[in-house]
Amino acid sequence: MIPVAWRLATRELRGGLRGFYILLICLTLGVAAIAAVGTVRSAIEHGLEREAAAMLGGDAKMEFAYRFATGEERGWMDRHAAVVSEIVDFRSMVATGAGDARRTGLVQVKGIDDAYPLIGAVTLAGGGTLRDALATRDGLPGMVAQGLLLDRLGLRPGDVVTLGTQRFRIADRIVTEPDGAGAGFTLGPRVIVRRADLAGSGLLGEGSLFDSEYRLRLAPGTDLDQLRDAARAAFADAGLQWRDRRDATPSLRRFVDRLGSFLVLMGLAGLAVGGVGVGAAVRGHLDGKKETIATLRTLGAESNTVLLVYLIQIGLVATLGIALGLALGAGLPLAAAPLIESRLPMPAAFGLYARPLVEAAVYGGLTALIFTLWPLARARDIRAAELFREIETRRRWPAPVFLAAILALVALLIALAVRLSGDTRLALTTVGGLVFALALLLAAALGLRLAARRAARSRLSGGRPALRWALAALGGPSGETAAVVLSLGLGLAVLAGIGQIDYNMRHLVAAELPDRAPAFFFVDIQDDQLARFVSAAESEPGVERVETAPMLRGVITRINGVPAREAVGHGHWALSGDRGVTYAAAPPPGTTITQGEWWPADYAGEPRMSFAEEEAGELGLRLGDKVTLNVLGRDLTATITSLRRVDFRSMGINFLMILNPAALAGAPHGNIATVYAGPEAEAPLLRAVTADAPNITAISVREAMDQASDALRSISAATRWGAGATLLTGIIVLIGAAASGQRARVYESAVLRTLGATRARVLASFALRSALAGLAAGVVAVIAGLGAGWWVTARVMEADYVFAPGSALFVVAGGALASLVAGLVFALRPLRARPARVLRARE
Amino acid sequence: MSSPVIALEDVTLTLMGNAGPVNILRDISLRVEPGETLGLVGPSGSGKSSLLMLMAGLEAASSGRITVLGQELTALGEDALARFRRGNVGVVFQSFHLIPTMTAIENVATPLELAGARDAFGRARAELDAVGLGARRDHYPAQLSGGEQQRVALARAAVTRPRILFADEPTGNLDGATGEAIMRLLFELRDRHGATLVLVTHAPDLARRCDRVLGLRDGALETYAEAAE
Structure with missing residues (x-):
């Protein structure tokens, strides 16, 4: 049976891929999005792995809070490592100028020894070496700083700043710092000085807040497990935190993993939308093949031969789509690697990685199967009698075995999503959300159809033929309403959700925080400074x-x-x-x-x-x-x-x-x-309380929150790209639906014009039906987005939810506009065609 | 008396229309003998095509018994009927029903391929030569005239050497001269292979060529006319 089916299938495909373009584009886009996200994630993971030692600053790192290692502890390290480098890391304030011109900036200080960095090198804008830059000149030790600090305080190389009570000479601007990405989230820009030069700063006294890090370079072949266990035994109850190059940046890795998984799942949303298009395309294709299938049945083809013929055909096209998607998904990140690398705050090793490609291919294949099995099963039931009789004698639902197969494939897809994302809760929540959104959209499409049918017969459309025709078309059996609502709805729903969440996050930072949050945190206030600090602060107006x-x-x-x-x-x-x-x-x-x-x-x-x-x-x-x-x-x-x-x-x-x-x-x-x-009191307050006490570090809550919301904004931008891909797929599906409905519209337009309708009136009717369907998709999307926004704001951020009208309006209008444009583009031919020719051809 | 190739006993066909059940055929009983040519005539909607489709196993009867070549069709499912048609039955339609994506020779070879026959294409080529279309075998249906398409359909129906040929108004979509040529070819094929032929037609002169002619009106057998010969 298979060789015959193969021959029949390939024979039909010789004529080209007409009728399969939407299927091809949908699968290509969906697979490409997932493959691209996966490739970038793999690149980052491999980059983190490759640079693990550099980011850690050594093969292993031992960290203490608030104190340096004792002589005994340091002795242990020296015995076990080839080289040990001691770093101190803490937050402080850099100050410049005096009196009213005094400006301060929060910084993350790294005090280094001569061994730093054990791996890699710090590159400076001036091109010199770190050792030279930090050397003491004219009695002033050197400091290098990230550009952000220099720009904020208007500093240039050669300027003098104070850190605590120690004066430093700004020597250069830091371009790269080998262990920078491993430092995690810091509130201020990085400055590097020599640890020895901090002795006179008054910042590392007892009770000061700092971390000491001991980076170990180990002899080749050192057993890391053994050494870690030995360290934990030797430093039991000493507050030691151990980390080695095998898991140098666990939180960063976890973050990349989670964001990557989330974006892959977003890609699945795109694939689901694409699947709707794939299903519609296959249904359209098989409808056009009804006569061929009935003829084959007449000639003795069994139902399973028919199924196999079209399964092979669709399988071949799907394979082509998946292959194109993989090529795009792997190729685009590779082509854009320099650009992506320059914008990533972490290392990445771009290349061809099998895992994300296999993952994308499997998702693509499963989606194609899930959405095509239904129309295929229906095609299998086509009887020879349909050649000469229009009466639909087939059952409405596919045979139970196919329904069971579809459900089993959906279950397999969900299980894979859970397994491959590595985060059951995230995967189930996202997939659950997707299924819920699809069900909601389907229900909305059905509801809209019923409402349109009713409205078409009501007084509302009386005397307005264009509106009545539009409503009748939306309420009719063509399936156009469902196609538009489903294809546009999911992408718009994700965008609406992001819009609501983003707005609420900003609202939280901008409107809610100042009401209850302090303006500043001050840390490192010594006991003998406390009374003065409090009275200085309290006497400041505001x-x-x-x-x-x-x-x-x-x-x-x-x-x-x-x-x-x-x-x-x-x-x-x-x-x-x-x-x-x-x-x-x-x-x-x-x-x-x-x-x-x-x-x-x-x-x-x-x-x-x-x-x-x-x-x-x-x-x-x-x-x-x-x-x-x-x-x-x-x-x-x-x-x-x-x-x-x-x-x-x-x-x-x-x-x-x-x-x-x-x-x-x-x-x-x-x-x-x-x-x-209040905000107006912040600057004078800062000057008043830190002028006499340079060791005190001020952290502006507003700046910290701005920084946090900037980070969140980057995440929401990444998510928005994911939603964009979903929306793009949706628009392709929409175009496919509009294109497949074109023939019916040509006929409809011909009949309406024969009956005396002007072209303007026919156009108005076509425009109205497209816009109404898009509008409905937008409204449903906003409702779904509102739910997501409320859930994240109220349940995750535990804040009061505020409705974001701008984003909602944008989504609703965008939905209507996209559908309108797609509808109008495909209305041109129906309007141009001469009715007589259309009707004669139909006879 | 030899056993009939086709036997119908009290066959009815009722289909569900939008306005309720429609009786297409009522209590039809008939026998077709081996090698016989039977003409079915009657006005549009009288049920003659439906009767032909029932005999070809393309339609399932609502009640009654249909036996073709000793096989009771009413007992068979769709796939069993498809298997039965292979090699036993050839059908020619008024609208040709060639597969548009296949060339003439591929259309003709398809039933042989489905039956798992060896040298499907060699036999298809010979059959196309027999209907005078050897030179057009690599043309697609859209590149052929109506008459040529019907000749391909004839070749396709005959290529498996079926024991029964069914033809549903095979000249209905053709002009007079072409229709005449097709009919000549159809009878030649029948004669060459010694098959039984059941022919639905509107044309009285075509019906006259048959051994026997049955008339239908409103789904029932009306007259029982012997052929002029």
């Missing part, structure tokens, strides 16, 4: 409130005596790195104790702790549990005696853990302060 708290940092190492990661069993943010800790004799104002009791004001017994309620629940902590914190290299075990409700979104001073004062007595520490002030 300052509403100043809150302060002692601030230490600690790493949760054990829970009830068991290493924390083992006790909890998953990576909770509270366990990743060090967290702020404070102490208080009485509950801070506004605190709500939900369980247990606060300690007496003069309590001095065994350490006690109050833990944030929500996070305690997530970590499985209860009253009476013992939490061991490593503060400054020393372990401190406290019993949880109360749980508090903490609203981290308030942006005020919030701590996960509060201890009784005696527990931290003697531990050197600084203080943190939040100052609430």
Whole structure:
């Protein structure tokens, strides 16, 4: 049976791909989008892997919060590594000028030793070496900085700035920093100085907030697992954080993975829209083949031979579409590699990667099968009798075995999406959202059809023939309404969703934050500076409130005596790195104790702790549990005696853990302060409180939030590109639907004009039906987008949802316009054709 | 008396139309003997094409019994009927029904290929030569005249050497001279292969060439006329 079917199938294909173009374009686009996203993701993953050691700054890294390694610890490192480089990393303020001309900028300082960098090199705009740039000249040590800082403060090489109490000479502008991408999210631009030159800055005293990093270059062949275990054993309970080149940038990698997965799933949305087009194209093609199929049946072809003939044909075209998609999806990122690399904040190794291409091909193949099986199964049922009889004798639904096959393929696609995305929840949510959106659009299409049918017969369209014809066409059996609503709707729904989420994010930053968030966080305020700081801040006009708290940092190492990661069993943010800790004799104002009791004001017994309620629940902590914190290299075990409700979104001073004062007595520490002030008071306030205390670091909440929302905006831009691809596929499907309806419109136009309709009136009717269908797609998309926007704003960001009218209007108008343009383009031929010729040809 | 190649007993055909069930054929009983040529005549809508399609196994009867070449068709499903048609039955339509994407020779070879015959193309070539279209074998239907298309359809119907040929108004779409040529060819083919021929026609002179002529009106057999010969 197969050789015959193959011969018959290929014979028909010799005539070219007419009738298959929409199928080809839809599959090509869908597969290309997924392959391109996957290729970029693989490029980044390989780049991260290739540059892992450089980004880590060595083969392995040992990190301590708030302190340097002891002599003993450093001795251990020197014994196990070929070379050790010590880096100190912290936030501070760079200041320039004096008096009213004094300007400050928040920076991320890296203090280096002579061994830095162990891998790669820092490149400077001036072309010189880092060692030369940082050398002391005319009594001033050198500093190199990222361009952003120099531009912000108007600095040029040779200018003098102060960092803490130490003056530095700006030596050059940093172009690349080998370990830059590994640093993660930083609030200020990077500056590099020699660690030795920080000795006089007053920034690294006891109680200051800094991280020390020890990068190890290891002898070739060193067993990383063994060394890690040895380090953990040697530095048990010393607050050590270990990382090696095998997983140098886990959070960055996770982020790339998740965004990549999300975009691939967005690509699946595009493929689903394409699938609608594929299904429509195949249905149209097979409808045109009805006579051929019935003839084959007359000549003795069995139903399965017919099925096989067209399955082979569609399979061949689909394979071509998938191959073109793969070529495009792999080729475009390669061609644009230099451009993409220059815009990525992380390394990427562009090349041909099999995995994303296989993934895209499998998705493409499955989608093509899912959407073509239905019309194929119906074609299989065509009987010889249909050659001479118009009566449709076939069943409306395909045979149960095909329905089961379609469902099984859908299940396989979902299972693959879950498996390949590596994130079950993300995959299921996205696929669920897609299925829901498709179902909603289908329901809307049916609803619109019914409403249009009813409206066509109502008084509404009385005396308005163009409107009545348009409504009748929308309510008719042609399937045009469903094609437009489905093809445009999904892409528009994603765009509408992004529009609503984006607007709410901006609204949150611009409108809501200032009402409750402080203007500044000040860190590193020493005890002896605190009183002066508070009075200076409070005496500034426009300052509403100043809150302060002692601030230490600690790493949760054990829970009830068991290493924390083992006790909890998953990576909770509270366990990743060090967290702020404070102490208080009485509950801070506004605190709500939900369980247990606060300690007496003069309590001095065994350490006690109050833990944030929500996070305690997530970590499985209860009253009476013992939490061991490593503060400054020393372990401190406290019993949880109360749980508090903490609203981290308030942006005020919030701590996960509060201890009784005696527990931290003697531990050197600084203080943190939040100052609430209007935007106009920010600049004078900054000058007033930092002029006399250069060690104090100010973090502008507004700038930090702007930076965070910039990062979010990049993500939403990437998502928008994904939605754009979906929309483009939708428009192709729309064009396909309009093109396939052209023949019917030619006939309709001929009949209407024979009956006396002017061309203008016929055109108006065609335009109205296109615009109405597009409008409906837009409205449904906005409803779906509104749901998504509300869900993300209210449930994920836990903020009040605000409707974004601009984006909604854009989506609705865009839908109507796209459909209108597609409809009008294909209305030209019907209007040009002479009625007599059309009608005679039909006889 | 030899056993008939076609036997119909109390056959009815009722189809569902938009306005309800439509009786196409009512209580038809008839026999067709081996090698016989039977003409079916009657006005438009009388059911003669439907009767032919029932006998060819292209349509399923609503009730009654149809036996063709000893095989009871009413008991067969669509695919079994398709298999039965291969080699047993050849059909020629008024509208030719050639597959537009296949050349003449491919159209003729298709039933042989479906039957799994060897040298399908050699036999198809010979059959096209027999209908005088050897030179046009690589032409597509759209490149052939109506008469030529019908000759291809004749070759396609005859190529499997069927024991019964069904022809549904084979000259209905052709001019007089071409129609005459086609009919001559049809009878030649029948004579050469010794097949039984069932012919639906409007034309009385065509009907007269048949051994026997049956008339239909409103779905029932009306007259039982013997051929002039």
